Every structure is written in structure tokens, then in C-alpha cells.
Amino acid sequence: MKLSYEDDYALKTVLDLALCYGKNAHIKDIAKRQDIPAKFLEQLLLKLKKAGIVKSKKGPNGGYMLSKPPEKITVKEILEVLNGPFAPIECAWNKNYKTKCTFFSNCVFRIIFEDIYITVNEKLEKLNFKKLCELQKTIK
Numbered sequence: 001m002k003l004s005y006e007d008d009y010a011l012k013t014v015l016d017l018a019l020c021y022g023k024n025a026h027i028k029d030i031a032k033r034q035d036i037p038a039k040f041l042e043q044l045l046l047k048l049k050k051a052g053i054v055k056s057k058k059g060p061n062g063g064y065m066l067s068k069p070p071e072k073i074t075v076k077e078i079l080e081v082l083n084g085p086f087a088p089i090e091c092a093w094n095k096n097y098k099t100k101c102t103f104f105s106n107c108v109f110r111i112i113f114e115d116i117y118i119t120v121n122e123k124l125e126k127l128n129f130k131k132l133c134e135l136q137k138t139i140k
Contacts, residue, residue: 003079009036010044010078015136017054018070018129024063051081070133076124086124087117 003011012034017025027045031038045064048054055067066073079086087093089110101107 004082006040006044006082007079009034009040010048010082011075012036013041013044013048014053014066014073014078014129015132017064017066018073018133019136021066021070021133024057024061024065026063030064047081048078053078053081066129070129071131073129074125075127075129075132076121079124086121087113089113093117 013030013036016030016034027038027041030036031041034041036044045054045056049056049064052067053073054064056062056064076086085093093114103110
């Protein structure tokens with residue numbers, strides 16, 4: 001399992017917004033704090049906005065902010081916005097996949113990857129941005 005730059009930047013962006021929850025943040029400020037190219041960040045924020053993770057406000061006091069409290073946003077949610085289900089192989093999460101694969105019923109790898117999928121997703125679901133903010137404050 002490997003996260004892309006987009007995944008990394010999205011997680012950093014949401015963490016940044018969670019750390020200043022309740023206030024508007026400007027793209028240039030987020031980009032500088034998180035070392036994310038501003039043009040890339042702009043596109044990323046549009047995806048997060050479309051998914052209902054962030055909202056924006058125009059004007060001199062405008063910017064971006066989380067659309068819900070940090071404790072209501074999980075790492076799993078962010079990764080799924082960008083990539084869909086977070087699984088090593090499709091048959092681990094898609095039970096309809098058995099119609100595509102003749103080995104579905106007797107595949108040892110499906111069983112192993114399904115277990116990995118369940119374990120990883122449970123952890124990612126429990127990891128919300130309030131917890132990450134608390135952790136971040138202990139390492140600064």
C-alpha cells in the first residue's frame with residue numbers, strides 16, 4: 001500500500017484546517033505551512049469541497065475551512081474521496097467481484113487481503129482529525 005502525493009497533501013491540508021478549526025485559511029497560507037504547490041492545492045481543495053469535507057467563503061475575510069468538526073472527519077474518508085475504497089485488491093471489498101473472478105470462492109489471497117482490508121479500514125476509521133491535532137501538538 002502506497003499513498004500518492006495527492007493523498008499526502010490532502011491529509012496535510014485537512015490537518016492544517018483542523019488545527020485552525022473555526023477560522024478561514026487562505027490557500028497561500030496552507031500551501032506555505034504544508035509545503036504544497038498552490039496550484040495543486042487549489043485543485044485538491046475543489047475535490048475536498050465537492051466531497052463536503054471543506055467549504056469556502058469569498059471576500060477579504062474569506063478562505064477555506066472544514067465543513068464539519070475535526071472529530072467527524074476520518075483519515076479513511078479523505079483517502080476514499082481521492083481513491084475510492086481503500087483495499088489492496090477489489091475482491092477484498094466488492095462482494096459482486098465473484099462474478100468477474102472464477103477463483104473468488106477458493107482464493108487464499110482474497111481471504112488474506114480481505115482481512116488486511118478490514119483491519120486497515122477499522123484503524124483508518126478510528127483515526128479522526130481531532131486525534132491527529134492532539135498528536136500533532138505533542139510533537140511540535
